[in-house]
Amino acid sequence: MPLTVNIELSDKDLEHFNRAIDKARELGEGKSNQEVVQGAMDLLEKAQQSEPPEFVKQRLLLLDTLIAMIRDEGWALSGEDAQHVRSALTYFSVPGDAIPDHVPVLGFLDDAIMIELCARELRHEIDAYADFIEYRQREADRRGLKPDTVGRADWLDSRREELQDRMRRRRGREGGSGFGTGYGSSSGYGAASTSYTGGWRPGLFKFG
Numbered sequence: 001m002p003l004t005v006n007i008e009l010s011d012k013d014l015e016h017f018n019r020a021i022d023k024a025r026e027l028g029e030g031k032s033n034q035e036v037v038q039g040a041m042d043l044l045e046k047a048q049q050s051e052p053p054e055f056v057k058q059r060l061l062l063l064d065t066l067i068a069m070i071r072d073e074g075w076a077l078s079g080e081d082a083q084h085v086r087s088a089l090t091y092f093s094v095p096g097d098a099i100p101d102h103v104p105v106l107g108f109l110d111d112a113i114m115i116e117l118c119a120r121e122l123r124h125e126i127d128a129y130a131d132f133i134e135y136r137q138r139e140a141d142r143r144g145l146k147p148d149t150v151g152r153a154d155w156l157d158s159r160r161e162e163l164q165d166r167m168r169r170r171r172g173r174e175g176g177s178g179f180g181t182g183y184g185s186s187s188g189y190g191a192a193s194t195s196y197t198g199g200w201r202p203g204l205f206k207f208g
Contacts, residue, residue: 024094050108059112062115062119063111066122070089074136074153091114092115138199
């Protein structure tokens with residue numbers, strides 16, 4: 001019989017995660033984008049070799065989304081937009097988990113919590129990218145193309161620019177100056193994460 005466990009993080013708990021991301025940034029200084037992304041990919045691949053609970057699986061799918069956003073040639077994030085996502089991925093590319101990953105069931109719990117908090121900070125980026133991959137899939141199907149072969153096709157330009165502009169406006173309205181300015185309530189993305197599998201993206205997620 002399944003068991004439901006709700007986790008509520010206090011302000012003190014959130015301060016712990018804020019300190020953890022700050023420490024990860026320090027350890028990640030000097031790393032290239034490729035090294036940061038590869039570190040996050042290594043974590044995701046390691047997680048897929050274990051049998052994490054559903055809560056963790058849902059958040060790992062979100063991590064896969066963040067990785068895909070950086071790797072996706074068609075999405076082509078650059079400048080400050082790319083830096084927001086890179087800042088999130090840095091935490092997952094350096095050692096120092098509160099719970100060692102090899103611990104059965106709970107090994108990736110701290111990673112899952114951090115992914116959830118990152119999703120809150122990057123909700124506008126995630127929303128915009130989800131709309132982009134759905135558009136690309138739909139248009140590729142209509143044109144008789146495979147979405148993984150279209151790259152930076154001209155017909156993607158206007159939609160990508162529109163979505164990224166929307167993303168920046170929404171982020172700006174909330175006064176967001178960057179990643180890690182403070183975490184709060186749950187993003188809610190974990191429960192709805194299956195919505196991010198509706199179109200092709202350069203992801204690694206292979207859980208059933």
